[in-house]
Amino acid sequence: MVKAQNPILKGFYPDPSICRVEDDYYIVCSSFKYSPGVPIFHSKDLAHWEQIGHVLERHSQLPLDGDEISRGIFAPTIRYNNGTYYMITTNVTSGGNFIVTAKNPQGPWSEPYILGDEECPGIDPSLFFDDDGKCYYVGTRPNPEGVRYNGDWEIWVQELDLDSMKLVGESMAIWKGAVKDVIWPEGPHLYKKDGYYYLLHAEGGTGPEHAISVARSKELFKWFEGCPRNPIFTHRNLGKDYPIIYAGHGDLVDDKDGNWYIVMLASRHCKRHCSIGRETFLAKVIWEDGWPVINPGVGKLTAAVELPFEEAPVPNEISWDDRLTFYSNRLDDRLVGIEKRDEAIFSLKENPGFLRLYTRPEKMEDKCYPSYLGVRQKDYSFKVSCGFEFEPMSVNEVGGVVLVQNHPNHLAFEVTMEMGERVIRVRRCVKGENKVSASMPIGSGLTQIELKARNQSMDAWIVVNNEYRLLEKDIDLLPYTYEEAGGFVGCTIGMYTSSNGTESGNHCDFAWLSAERSL
Numbered sequence: 001m002v003k004a005q006n007p008i009l010k011g012f013y014p015d016p017s018i019c020r021v022e023d024d025y026y027i028v029c030s031s032f033k034y035s036p037g038v039p040i041f042h043s044k045d046l047a048h049w050e051q052i053g054h055v056l057e058r059h060s061q062l063p064l065d066g067d068e069i070s071r072g073i074f075a076p077t078i079r080y081n082n083g084t085y086y087m088i089t090t091n092v093t094s095g096g097n098f099i100v101t102a103k104n105p106q107g108p109w110s111e112p113y114i115l116g117d118e119e120c121p122g123i124d125p126s127l128f129f130d131d132d133g134k135c136y137y138v139g140t141r142p143n144p145e146g147v148r149y150n151g152d153w154e155i156w157v158q159e160l161d162l163d164s165m166k167l168v169g170e171s172m173a174i175w176k177g178a179v180k181d182v183i184w185p186e187g188p189h190l191y192k193k194d195g196y197y198y199l200l201h202a203e204g205g206t207g208p209e210h211a212i213s214v215a216r217s218k219e220l221f222k223w224f225e226g227c228p229r230n231p232i233f234t235h236r237n238l239g240k241d242y243p244i245i246y247a248g249h250g251d252l253v254d255d256k257d258g259n260w261y262i263v264m265l266a267s268r269h270c271k272r273h274c275s276i277g278r279e280t281f282l283a284k285v286i287w288e289d290g291w292p293v294i295n296p297g298v299g300k301l302t303a304a305v306e307l308p309f310e311e312a313p314v315p316n317e318i319s320w321d322d323r324l325t326f327y328s329n330r331l332d333d334r335l336v337g338i339e340k341r342d343e344a345i346f347s348l349k350e351n352p353g354f355l356r357l358y359t360r361p362e363k364m365e366d367k368c369y370p371s372y373l374g375v376r377q378k379d380y381s382f383k384v385s386c387g388f389e390f391e392p393m394s395v396n397e398v399g400g401v402v403l404v405q406n407h408p409n410h411l412a413f414e415v416t417m418e419m420g421e422r423v424i425r426v427r428r429c430v431k432g433e434n435k436v437s438a439s440m441p442i443g444s445g446l447t448q449i450e451l452k453a454r455n456q457s458m459d460a461w462i463v464v465n466n467e468y469r470l471l472e473k474d475i476d477l478l479p480y481t482y483e484e485a486g487g488f489v490g491c492t493i494g495m496y497t498s499s500n501g502t503e504s505g506n507h508c509d510f511a512w513l514s515a516e517r518s519l
Helices: none
Strands: 002-005 017-021 024-028 037-043 050-056 073-081 084-091 096-102 123-129 135-142 153-161 166-175 186-193 196-203 211-217 244-254 260-268 279-288 291-294 304-307 322-325 355-358 371-376 382-389 398-406 409-418 421-430 433-441 446-454 457-464 467-476 492-498 507-517
Touching: 017 244, 024 073, 037 073, 050 096, 073 186, 096 123, 123 186, 135 186, 153 186, 166 196, 166 211, 186 244, 196 244, 211 244, 211 291, 244 279, 260 291, 279 304, 322 371, 355 371, 355 492, 371 398, 371 507, 382 398, 382 492, 398 446, 398 507, 409 446, 421 467, 433 467, 492 507
Parallel strands: 017 073, 073 123
Antiparallel strands: 002 304, 017 024, 024 037, 037 050, 073 084, 084 096, 084 123, 123 135, 135 153, 153 166, 186 196, 196 211, 244 260, 260 279, 279 291, 322 507, 355 507, 371 492, 382 446, 382 507, 398 409, 398 492, 409 421, 421 433, 446 457, 457 467
16 A cells, blocks of 8 residues: 555646556646646656656747746646557647647657647647547537626537547537536546546636536437536535635546546645645545545545555655756756746856856746746745855846746845845835835855745845845735736746846856755
Protein backbone atom coordinates (compact mmCIF):
# COMPACT_ATOMS: atom_id res chain seq x y z
CA MET A 1 0.00 0.00 0.00
CA VAL A 2 1.06 3.56 -0.68
CA LYS A 3 -0.49 6.80 0.56
CA ALA A 4 -0.99 9.80 -1.71
CA GLN A 5 -1.00 13.22 -0.05
CA ASN A 6 -3.50 15.77 -1.36
CA PRO A 7 -3.09 17.88 -3.31
CA ILE A 8 -1.03 15.51 -5.43
CA LEU A 9 0.09 18.49 -7.57
CA LYS A 10 0.67 21.46 -5.31
CA GLY A 11 0.23 24.99 -6.59
CA PHE A 12 -1.47 26.34 -9.69
CA TYR A 13 -2.17 23.09 -11.61
CA PRO A 14 -5.87 23.28 -12.57
CA ASP A 15 -8.17 21.29 -14.89
CA PRO A 16 -6.26 18.00 -14.56
CA SER A 17 -6.67 15.26 -17.17
CA ILE A 18 -5.22 11.79 -16.67
CA CYS A 19 -4.57 8.67 -18.73
CA ARG A 20 -2.96 5.31 -18.03
CA VAL A 21 -0.66 3.38 -20.36
CA GLU A 22 0.05 -0.05 -18.83
CA ASP A 23 1.58 0.79 -15.42
CA ASP A 24 2.27 4.46 -16.17
CA TYR A 25 -0.02 7.40 -15.39
CA TYR A 26 0.19 10.83 -17.01
CA ILE A 27 -1.47 14.10 -16.01
CA VAL A 28 -1.70 17.39 -17.92
CA CYS A 29 -3.05 20.69 -16.60
CA SER A 30 -4.14 24.11 -17.85
CA SER A 31 -1.37 26.69 -18.20
CA PHE A 32 -3.28 29.76 -19.47
CA LYS A 33 -0.76 32.45 -20.56
CA TYR A 34 2.24 30.85 -18.87
CA SER A 35 4.89 29.28 -21.07
CA PRO A 36 5.92 26.59 -21.81
CA GLY A 37 2.32 25.39 -21.98
CA VAL A 38 0.57 22.32 -20.54
CA PRO A 39 2.91 20.80 -17.94
CA ILE A 40 2.94 17.00 -18.07
CA PHE A 41 3.54 14.72 -15.07
CA HIS A 42 4.27 11.00 -14.67
CA SER A 43 3.68 8.47 -11.89
CA LYS A 44 3.54 4.72 -11.42
CA ASP A 45 1.56 4.72 -8.17
CA LEU A 46 -0.64 7.89 -8.31
CA ALA A 47 1.18 9.12 -5.19
CA HIS A 48 4.67 10.11 -6.38
CA TRP A 49 4.63 12.52 -9.33
CA GLU A 50 7.39 14.12 -11.35
CA GLN A 51 7.25 16.66 -14.14
CA ILE A 52 8.64 15.21 -17.36
CA GLY A 53 8.31 18.38 -19.41
CA HIS A 54 5.71 20.49 -21.19
CA VAL A 55 3.54 19.57 -24.15
CA LEU A 56 3.66 23.01 -25.79
CA GLU A 57 7.26 24.25 -25.90
CA ARG A 58 7.44 26.16 -29.19
CA HIS A 59 5.87 29.48 -30.13
CA SER A 60 4.36 27.79 -33.20
CA GLN A 61 2.41 25.57 -30.79
CA LEU A 62 1.61 28.34 -28.34
CA PRO A 63 0.85 31.78 -29.84
CA LEU A 64 -0.17 33.91 -26.84
CA ASP A 65 0.87 37.43 -27.80
CA GLY A 66 -0.69 40.37 -25.99
CA ASP A 67 -3.43 38.79 -23.87
CA GLU A 68 -4.37 38.55 -20.20
CA ILE A 69 -2.73 35.94 -17.97
CA SER A 70 -6.03 34.07 -17.52
CA ARG A 71 -6.47 33.60 -21.27
CA GLY A 72 -4.40 31.24 -23.41
CA ILE A 73 -4.61 27.48 -22.79
CA PHE A 74 -7.83 26.11 -21.24
CA ALA A 75 -8.52 22.56 -20.04
CA PRO A 76 -6.24 20.12 -21.90
CA THR A 77 -7.09 16.43 -22.20
CA ILE A 78 -4.49 13.67 -22.58
CA ARG A 79 -5.34 10.31 -24.15
CA TYR A 80 -3.42 7.34 -25.58
CA ASN A 81 -4.42 5.10 -28.47
CA ASN A 82 -2.54 2.53 -30.53
CA GLY A 83 0.98 3.81 -29.85
CA THR A 84 0.22 7.53 -29.98
CA TYR A 85 -0.38 10.11 -27.26
CA TYR A 86 -2.93 12.82 -27.99
CA MET A 87 -3.32 16.15 -26.22
CA ILE A 88 -6.32 18.28 -27.18
CA THR A 89 -7.03 21.73 -25.74
CA THR A 90 -8.25 25.25 -26.46
CA ASN A 91 -6.11 28.31 -27.06
CA VAL A 92 -8.67 31.04 -26.38
CA THR A 93 -6.12 33.68 -27.39
CA SER A 94 -5.36 32.31 -30.85
CA GLY A 95 -6.39 29.28 -32.87
CA GLY A 96 -9.25 27.79 -30.84
CA ASN A 97 -9.36 24.01 -30.39
CA PHE A 98 -6.38 21.96 -31.55
CA ILE A 99 -4.61 18.62 -31.16
CA VAL A 100 -0.94 17.70 -30.83
CA THR A 101 0.47 14.17 -30.86
CA ALA A 102 3.61 12.35 -29.73
CA LYS A 103 5.04 8.85 -29.63
CA ASN A 104 6.74 9.64 -26.32
CA PRO A 105 4.93 11.69 -23.63
CA GLN A 106 8.20 13.52 -22.94
CA GLY A 107 8.03 14.82 -26.50
CA PRO A 108 8.68 16.14 -28.93
CA TRP A 109 5.02 16.91 -29.59
CA SER A 110 3.78 17.72 -33.08
CA GLU A 111 2.73 21.01 -34.54
CA PRO A 112 -0.95 21.76 -33.84
CA TYR A 113 -3.76 20.27 -35.88
CA ILE A 114 -6.19 23.19 -35.68
CA LEU A 115 -9.83 22.18 -35.81
CA GLY A 116 -11.22 25.62 -36.74
CA ASP A 117 -13.56 27.97 -34.88
CA GLU A 118 -16.50 27.50 -37.24
CA GLU A 119 -16.22 23.72 -37.52
CA CYS A 120 -15.34 23.26 -33.84
CA PRO A 121 -16.73 26.03 -31.63
CA GLY A 122 -16.48 26.23 -27.87
CA ILE A 123 -13.88 25.14 -25.32
CA ASP A 124 -12.80 22.24 -23.08
CA PRO A 125 -12.37 19.53 -25.75
CA SER A 126 -11.76 15.87 -25.05
CA LEU A 127 -11.21 12.74 -27.16
CA PHE A 128 -12.83 9.32 -26.85
CA PHE A 129 -11.60 6.18 -28.65
CA ASP A 130 -14.37 3.61 -29.11
CA ASP A 131 -14.02 -0.16 -29.32
CA ASP A 132 -14.33 -0.11 -33.12
CA GLY A 133 -11.28 2.15 -33.48
CA LYS A 134 -13.24 5.31 -34.22
CA CYS A 135 -12.38 8.53 -32.40
CA TYR A 136 -14.88 11.12 -31.20
CA TYR A 137 -14.56 14.73 -30.14
CA VAL A 138 -16.56 15.89 -27.14
CA GLY A 139 -16.64 19.50 -26.00
CA THR A 140 -18.80 22.41 -24.92
CA ARG A 141 -20.30 25.19 -27.04
CA PRO A 142 -22.76 28.08 -26.65
CA ASN A 143 -26.42 27.21 -27.10
CA PRO A 144 -26.78 27.22 -30.92
CA GLU A 145 -30.37 28.49 -30.59
CA GLY A 146 -29.09 31.58 -28.81
CA VAL A 147 -27.48 32.11 -25.42
CA ARG A 148 -30.34 33.01 -23.04
CA TYR A 149 -28.14 33.66 -20.00
CA ASN A 150 -24.45 33.70 -19.04
CA GLY A 151 -23.29 30.09 -19.10
CA ASP A 152 -26.06 28.77 -21.38
CA TRP A 153 -23.88 26.16 -23.08
CA GLU A 154 -24.23 22.50 -24.09
CA ILE A 155 -22.06 19.40 -24.49
CA TRP A 156 -21.73 17.98 -27.99
CA VAL A 157 -20.04 15.11 -29.81
CA GLN A 158 -18.77 14.50 -33.34
CA GLU A 159 -16.54 11.95 -35.04
CA LEU A 160 -12.87 12.90 -35.58
CA ASP A 161 -11.03 11.43 -38.57
CA LEU A 162 -7.55 10.54 -37.31
CA ASP A 163 -5.97 10.59 -40.76
CA SER A 164 -7.03 14.13 -41.64
CA MET A 165 -7.41 15.34 -38.03
CA LYS A 166 -10.73 16.89 -39.03
CA LEU A 167 -14.25 16.54 -37.68
CA VAL A 168 -16.49 14.50 -39.98
CA GLY A 169 -20.19 13.75 -40.10
CA GLU A 170 -22.79 15.60 -38.07
CA SER A 171 -22.42 16.94 -34.56
CA MET A 172 -25.02 16.36 -31.88
CA ALA A 173 -25.73 17.83 -28.47
CA ILE A 174 -25.87 14.97 -25.96
CA TRP A 175 -26.23 16.70 -22.59
CA LYS A 176 -26.64 20.08 -20.99
CA GLY A 177 -26.40 19.50 -17.29
CA ALA A 178 -28.04 18.07 -14.22
CA VAL A 179 -30.36 20.97 -13.41
CA LYS A 180 -32.66 23.22 -15.39
CA ASP A 181 -30.91 26.36 -16.64
CA VAL A 182 -27.54 24.90 -15.67
CA ILE A 183 -24.59 27.24 -16.06
CA TRP A 184 -21.25 26.39 -17.63
CA PRO A 185 -21.33 22.67 -18.35
CA GLU A 186 -17.61 22.17 -18.95
CA GLY A 187 -14.66 19.79 -18.89
CA PRO A 188 -16.57 16.87 -20.45
CA HIS A 189 -14.98 13.43 -20.78
CA LEU A 190 -16.42 10.23 -22.28
CA TYR A 191 -15.77 6.67 -21.07
CA LYS A 192 -17.23 3.26 -21.90
CA LYS A 193 -18.04 0.70 -19.22
CA ASP A 194 -20.35 -2.30 -19.10
CA GLY A 195 -22.12 -1.38 -22.32
CA TYR A 196 -22.75 2.29 -21.38
CA TYR A 197 -21.16 5.48 -22.59
CA TYR A 198 -20.55 7.69 -19.55
CA LEU A 199 -20.20 11.47 -19.73
CA LEU A 200 -18.45 13.11 -16.77
CA HIS A 201 -18.47 16.90 -16.63
CA ALA A 202 -18.36 19.93 -14.35
CA GLU A 203 -21.09 22.53 -13.96
CA GLY A 204 -22.10 25.47 -11.79
CA GLY A 205 -19.17 27.69 -12.67
CA THR A 206 -15.62 27.52 -11.33
CA GLY A 207 -16.42 29.22 -7.99
CA PRO A 208 -18.29 28.08 -4.86
CA GLU A 209 -21.03 26.23 -6.81
CA HIS A 210 -18.58 24.10 -8.80
CA ALA A 211 -19.65 20.46 -9.04
CA ILE A 212 -19.15 17.18 -10.91
CA SER A 213 -22.10 15.46 -12.60
CA VAL A 214 -22.43 12.34 -14.75
CA ALA A 215 -24.80 11.05 -17.42
CA ARG A 216 -24.94 7.86 -19.51
CA SER A 217 -26.38 6.33 -22.65
CA LYS A 218 -26.33 3.00 -24.50
CA GLU A 219 -25.76 4.97 -27.71
CA LEU A 220 -23.25 7.74 -28.27
CA PHE A 221 -25.43 9.89 -30.53
CA LYS A 222 -28.40 10.11 -28.22
CA TRP A 223 -29.50 12.42 -25.41
CA PHE A 224 -27.87 11.12 -22.22
CA GLU A 225 -29.63 10.16 -18.98
CA GLY A 226 -28.44 11.95 -15.84
CA CYS A 227 -27.49 10.16 -12.64
CA PRO A 228 -30.31 10.49 -10.07
CA ARG A 229 -27.72 11.51 -7.48
CA ASN A 230 -26.32 14.44 -9.50
CA PRO A 231 -24.17 16.26 -8.74
CA ILE A 232 -22.14 13.24 -7.71
CA PHE A 233 -19.47 15.41 -6.09
CA THR A 234 -19.22 18.98 -4.79
CA HIS A 235 -17.97 20.97 -1.82
CA ARG A 236 -20.68 23.60 -2.29
CA ASN A 237 -22.57 22.41 0.79
CA LEU A 238 -19.59 22.45 3.18
CA GLY A 239 -19.60 26.21 3.80
CA LYS A 240 -17.22 29.04 2.98
CA ASP A 241 -14.83 28.18 5.82
CA TYR A 242 -14.20 24.59 4.79
CA PRO A 243 -10.46 24.48 3.97
CA ILE A 244 -10.93 23.05 0.45
CA ILE A 245 -13.34 24.81 -1.90
CA TYR A 246 -14.28 25.04 -5.61
CA ALA A 247 -13.97 21.25 -6.12
CA GLY A 248 -14.84 20.02 -9.63
CA HIS A 249 -13.63 19.42 -13.20
CA GLY A 250 -12.60 15.77 -12.91
CA ASP A 251 -11.24 12.98 -15.09
CA LEU A 252 -11.59 9.24 -14.33
CA VAL A 253 -8.92 6.56 -14.67
CA ASP A 254 -8.74 2.87 -13.79
CA ASP A 255 -5.83 0.66 -12.84
CA LYS A 256 -4.91 -2.75 -14.25
CA ASP A 257 -6.90 -4.47 -11.49
CA GLY A 258 -10.16 -2.67 -12.24
CA ASN A 259 -10.03 -0.09 -9.43
CA TRP A 260 -11.10 3.45 -10.33
CA TYR A 261 -9.88 6.90 -9.33
CA ILE A 262 -10.53 10.52 -10.21
CA VAL A 263 -8.34 13.59 -10.41
CA MET A 264 -10.04 16.96 -10.01
CA LEU A 265 -9.28 20.58 -9.26
CA ALA A 266 -9.95 22.27 -5.95
CA SER A 267 -8.56 25.22 -4.02
CA ARG A 268 -7.14 25.61 -0.55
CA HIS A 269 -8.01 29.05 0.78
CA CYS A 270 -6.87 31.40 3.51
CA LYS A 271 -9.20 34.04 4.90
CA ARG A 272 -11.72 32.94 2.26
CA HIS A 273 -9.32 34.00 -0.47
CA CYS A 274 -7.20 31.92 -2.85
CA SER A 275 -3.82 32.99 -4.14
CA ILE A 276 -2.35 29.51 -4.67
CA GLY A 277 -4.84 28.84 -7.42
CA ARG A 278 -6.65 25.63 -8.26
CA GLU A 279 -4.64 22.48 -7.55
CA THR A 280 -4.89 18.80 -8.51
CA PHE A 281 -6.49 16.43 -5.99
CA LEU A 282 -7.05 12.67 -6.07
CA ALA A 283 -9.98 10.55 -4.84
CA LYS A 284 -11.12 6.92 -5.03
CA VAL A 285 -14.13 5.87 -7.08
CA ILE A 286 -16.43 2.84 -6.89
CA TRP A 287 -19.41 1.92 -9.09
CA GLU A 288 -22.83 1.29 -7.59
CA ASP A 289 -25.99 0.54 -9.60
CA GLY A 290 -24.18 1.53 -12.76
CA TRP A 291 -23.00 4.94 -11.52
CA PRO A 292 -19.69 6.23 -10.09
CA VAL A 293 -19.43 7.15 -6.41
CA ILE A 294 -16.53 9.43 -5.44
CA ASN A 295 -14.86 8.81 -2.06
CA PRO A 296 -17.61 6.45 -0.84
CA GLY A 297 -18.55 6.86 2.81
CA VAL A 298 -16.78 10.22 2.93
CA GLY A 299 -18.17 12.33 0.10
CA LYS A 300 -15.43 14.96 0.18
CA LEU A 301 -11.74 15.28 -0.58
CA THR A 302 -9.40 13.88 2.04
CA ALA A 303 -5.88 14.84 3.09
CA ALA A 304 -4.54 11.41 2.14
CA VAL A 305 -5.63 8.55 -0.13
CA GLU A 306 -4.55 4.95 0.46
CA LEU A 307 -3.75 3.19 -2.80
CA PRO A 308 -3.25 -0.52 -3.59
CA PHE A 309 0.14 -0.06 -5.25
CA GLU A 310 3.71 -0.84 -4.39
CA GLU A 311 5.40 2.46 -3.62
CA ALA A 312 7.23 3.85 -6.65
CA PRO A 313 9.33 6.93 -5.83
CA VAL A 314 10.48 9.16 -8.68
CA PRO A 315 13.81 11.00 -8.94
CA ASN A 316 12.43 14.55 -9.15
CA GLU A 317 9.22 14.35 -7.19
CA ILE A 318 6.96 17.40 -7.03
CA SER A 319 7.27 18.70 -3.47
CA TRP A 320 6.37 21.72 -1.38
CA ASP A 321 9.75 23.33 -2.02
CA ASP A 322 11.47 24.74 -5.09
CA ARG A 323 15.18 25.44 -4.68
CA LEU A 324 16.82 26.55 -7.90
CA THR A 325 20.43 27.29 -8.76
CA PHE A 326 21.74 27.94 -12.24
CA TYR A 327 24.79 25.76 -12.92
CA SER A 328 23.07 23.76 -15.66
CA ASN A 329 22.92 24.82 -19.29
CA ARG A 330 19.20 23.92 -19.36
CA LEU A 331 16.41 25.91 -17.75
CA ASP A 332 14.50 24.07 -15.02
CA ASP A 333 10.99 22.92 -16.03
CA ARG A 334 9.55 24.52 -12.90
CA LEU A 335 10.41 27.98 -14.20
CA VAL A 336 7.75 29.53 -16.42
CA GLY A 337 7.57 32.74 -18.40
CA ILE A 338 4.63 34.89 -19.43
CA GLU A 339 3.70 34.40 -23.12
CA LYS A 340 7.07 32.82 -23.98
CA ARG A 341 10.20 31.43 -22.36
CA ASP A 342 13.11 31.72 -24.75
CA GLU A 343 16.60 33.17 -24.96
CA ALA A 344 15.26 36.57 -25.96
CA ILE A 345 14.99 37.22 -22.21
CA PHE A 346 17.59 34.98 -20.54
CA SER A 347 21.00 33.31 -20.73
CA LEU A 348 22.60 30.56 -18.66
CA LYS A 349 25.94 30.94 -20.48
CA GLU A 350 27.02 34.58 -20.25
CA ASN A 351 27.76 34.42 -16.52
CA PRO A 352 28.21 30.74 -15.55
CA GLY A 353 26.45 29.88 -12.31
CA PHE A 354 23.95 32.72 -12.78
CA LEU A 355 20.71 33.12 -14.68
CA ARG A 356 20.93 36.34 -16.64
CA LEU A 357 17.70 38.19 -17.40
CA TYR A 358 17.94 41.01 -19.93
CA THR A 359 16.58 44.39 -18.89
CA ARG A 360 14.00 45.18 -21.57
CA PRO A 361 11.34 47.90 -22.01
CA GLU A 362 8.45 45.48 -21.34
CA LYS A 363 6.94 45.90 -17.88
CA MET A 364 4.76 43.63 -15.79
CA GLU A 365 1.75 46.00 -15.89
CA ASP A 366 1.35 45.53 -19.64
CA LYS A 367 -0.06 42.59 -21.59
CA CYS A 368 3.34 41.63 -22.94
CA TYR A 369 6.29 39.23 -22.78
CA PRO A 370 8.28 40.59 -19.80
CA SER A 371 11.71 39.52 -18.60
CA TYR A 372 10.25 37.29 -15.90
CA LEU A 373 10.77 33.65 -14.85
CA GLY A 374 8.94 32.26 -11.83
CA VAL A 375 7.71 29.23 -9.90
CA ARG A 376 4.26 28.52 -8.52
CA GLN A 377 3.23 29.57 -5.01
CA LYS A 378 2.41 26.35 -3.13
CA ASP A 379 1.27 27.37 0.34
CA TYR A 380 0.11 30.29 2.47
CA SER A 381 3.02 29.95 4.85
CA PHE A 382 6.19 30.15 2.82
CA LYS A 383 9.55 31.85 2.57
CA VAL A 384 11.36 33.09 -0.51
CA SER A 385 15.08 33.69 -0.84
CA CYS A 386 16.75 35.22 -3.86
CA GLY A 387 20.27 36.46 -4.52
CA PHE A 388 21.07 38.66 -7.52
CA GLU A 389 23.45 41.23 -8.92
CA PHE A 390 21.98 44.33 -10.57
CA GLU A 391 23.42 47.78 -11.15
CA PRO A 392 20.64 50.09 -12.41
CA MET A 393 21.78 52.75 -14.84
CA SER A 394 18.70 54.98 -14.49
CA VAL A 395 15.51 55.49 -12.47
CA ASN A 396 13.62 53.46 -15.08
CA GLU A 397 15.59 50.25 -14.58
CA VAL A 398 14.50 47.73 -11.94
CA GLY A 399 15.50 44.19 -11.03
CA GLY A 400 14.45 41.81 -8.29
CA VAL A 401 11.63 39.52 -7.18
CA VAL A 402 7.92 39.75 -8.05
CA LEU A 403 4.83 37.96 -6.71
CA VAL A 404 2.51 37.83 -9.73
CA GLN A 405 -1.23 37.27 -9.76
CA ASN A 406 -1.75 38.98 -13.10
CA HIS A 407 -0.51 42.01 -15.03
CA PRO A 408 -2.43 44.69 -13.07
CA ASN A 409 -1.98 42.95 -9.70
CA HIS A 410 1.53 42.10 -8.57
CA LEU A 411 3.95 42.83 -5.74
CA ALA A 412 7.56 43.76 -6.53
CA PHE A 413 10.72 43.86 -4.40
CA GLU A 414 13.15 45.58 -6.73
CA VAL A 415 16.47 47.34 -6.88
CA THR A 416 16.46 50.67 -8.73
CA MET A 417 18.02 54.13 -8.73
CA GLU A 418 16.60 57.03 -6.72
CA MET A 419 18.29 60.46 -6.57
CA GLY A 420 21.52 58.90 -7.85
CA GLU A 421 21.49 56.28 -5.09
CA ARG A 422 20.99 52.52 -5.40
CA VAL A 423 17.93 51.49 -3.38
CA ILE A 424 15.64 48.54 -2.90
CA ARG A 425 11.93 49.21 -2.68
CA VAL A 426 8.53 47.57 -2.31
CA ARG A 427 6.18 48.40 -5.17
CA ARG A 428 2.56 47.35 -4.84
CA CYS A 429 0.58 47.21 -8.07
CA VAL A 430 -3.15 46.82 -7.38
CA LYS A 431 -5.69 47.08 -10.17
CA GLY A 432 -3.04 48.70 -12.33
CA GLU A 433 -2.13 51.43 -9.84
CA ASN A 434 1.46 51.50 -8.52
CA LYS A 435 2.44 52.57 -5.02
CA VAL A 436 5.93 52.46 -3.47
CA SER A 437 5.35 51.57 0.18
CA ALA A 438 8.97 51.18 1.36
CA SER A 439 12.47 52.08 0.17
CA MET A 440 15.95 51.48 1.58
CA PRO A 441 19.43 52.48 0.34
CA ILE A 442 21.76 49.55 -0.31
CA GLY A 443 25.34 49.20 -1.38
CA SER A 444 26.61 47.58 -4.55
CA GLY A 445 27.25 43.88 -5.06
CA LEU A 446 25.04 40.86 -4.42
CA THR A 447 21.55 41.69 -3.12
CA GLN A 448 19.79 39.07 -1.02
CA ILE A 449 16.03 39.30 -0.48
CA GLU A 450 14.18 37.20 2.11
CA LEU A 451 10.37 37.14 2.10
CA LYS A 452 8.33 35.46 4.83
CA ALA A 453 4.59 34.98 4.31
CA ARG A 454 1.92 33.67 6.65
CA ASN A 455 -1.87 33.89 6.43
CA GLN A 456 -2.02 36.43 3.57
CA SER A 457 0.59 38.72 5.12
CA MET A 458 4.26 39.11 4.20
CA ASP A 459 7.41 40.55 5.76
CA ALA A 460 10.30 41.60 3.51
CA TRP A 461 13.93 41.55 4.63
CA ILE A 462 17.26 42.44 3.08
CA VAL A 463 20.36 40.47 4.12
CA VAL A 464 23.56 42.53 4.30
CA ASN A 465 26.73 40.90 5.69
CA ASN A 466 24.56 38.17 7.28
CA GLU A 467 22.51 40.88 9.01
CA TYR A 468 18.75 40.95 8.39
CA ARG A 469 17.28 44.40 7.81
CA LEU A 470 13.51 44.76 7.74
CA LEU A 471 12.32 46.43 4.55
CA GLU A 472 8.57 46.27 5.24
CA LYS A 473 6.32 44.37 7.63
CA ASP A 474 2.77 43.02 7.30
CA ILE A 475 2.31 43.53 3.56
CA ASP A 476 -1.28 42.63 2.71
CA LEU A 477 -1.45 39.80 0.16
CA LEU A 478 -5.24 39.72 -0.28
CA PRO A 479 -5.12 42.00 -3.38
CA TYR A 480 -3.17 39.21 -5.11
CA THR A 481 -5.92 36.59 -4.76
CA TYR A 482 -8.28 35.80 -7.60
CA GLU A 483 -11.29 36.80 -5.52
CA GLU A 484 -9.88 40.35 -5.55
CA ALA A 485 -7.88 40.35 -8.81
CA GLY A 486 -10.15 38.15 -10.94
CA GLY A 487 -9.11 35.46 -13.37
CA PHE A 488 -8.33 31.75 -13.07
CA VAL A 489 -4.65 31.49 -12.18
CA GLY A 490 -2.68 31.19 -8.98
CA CYS A 491 0.30 33.31 -8.01
CA THR A 492 3.80 32.71 -9.25
CA ILE A 493 6.93 34.09 -7.58
CA GLY A 494 9.97 34.89 -9.63
CA MET A 495 12.83 36.91 -11.02
CA TYR A 496 12.19 40.09 -12.97
CA THR A 497 13.89 43.04 -14.61
CA SER A 498 12.58 45.90 -16.73
CA SER A 499 13.54 49.33 -18.04
CA ASN A 500 9.88 50.41 -17.91
CA GLY A 501 9.33 51.51 -21.47
CA THR A 502 12.83 52.82 -22.22
CA GLU A 503 15.61 51.16 -24.18
CA SER A 504 18.30 49.42 -22.14
CA GLY A 505 21.36 47.25 -22.63
CA ASN A 506 21.45 46.24 -18.98
CA HIS A 507 20.86 42.87 -17.33
CA CYS A 508 20.18 41.29 -13.92
CA ASP A 509 22.12 38.17 -12.84
CA PHE A 510 20.39 35.78 -10.42
CA ALA A 511 22.41 33.36 -8.30
CA TRP A 512 19.51 31.44 -6.78
CA LEU A 513 15.76 31.42 -6.21
CA SER A 514 14.16 29.43 -3.43
CA ALA A 515 10.48 29.17 -2.49
CA GLU A 516 9.87 26.86 0.47
CA ARG A 517 6.96 25.92 2.67
CA SER A 518 7.32 27.13 6.26
CA LEU A 519 5.27 25.58 9.04
